[in-house]
Amino acid sequence: MDENASPFTFSRHMILSPDFYARPTLTVARELLGARLVRLLDGIRLAGIITETEAYIGEKDLGCHAKSGKTKRNAVMYGPPGHAYVYFTYGMHWCLNAVTEAEGFPAAVLIRAILPIEGVEIIHKRRNGGDTRGPAKLTRALAIDGALNGVRLTEPSSGLWIESGLSVPDESVTVGPRVGLYTVPEPWKSMPWRFRVIDPF
């Protein structure tokens, strides 16, 4: 993606910097609520407010893809913060994460839901009229797949980035266990590392 080809300015909403991601994963997961996920597709901005996230934190977290050490699949999580970790699952779905913490420590925040706010008609069409609540639904809506694995979320030339957005007060946030970890042992299965904005729709 050629940043010089874009007619848009990015000054209204600041792009989140690597420093934002180079912090404890729980902090990043909480603060990404209200931020604006932007995808530049064919020169058009598709964007949504992030309304749900989950934290995956290191090799000791048995719910995390890094639980068995570094592999080809999870290598991006071991890299520098602020990059996109995009993985394929269930034979048909892509999921988007933002890599967090220091380089060398494998951790990331899974983006689980957005509220469409720019390019809404295109997003709606890409979803066949469906919603964008669900990690694989939003990647489908924003045309995010393995080609974006490893790109920087901190610069527009990637075609995918995150900008500062709304401030979400604690009263509007619920915290609970992560989703879909059916065979993950306790305590990891029940760690309250899922963050949601209450009733944003």
Next chain:
DNA sequence: AGCACGATGCTCT
């Protein structure tokens, strides 16, 4: 409104 299940193919053991 909620639960059960099949789809579908990559990754790691």
Next chain:
DNA sequence: GAGCATCGTGCTT
């Protein structure tokens, strides 16, 4: 060969 950080459909209450 088993296991997926899921989704949509179709069936039951």
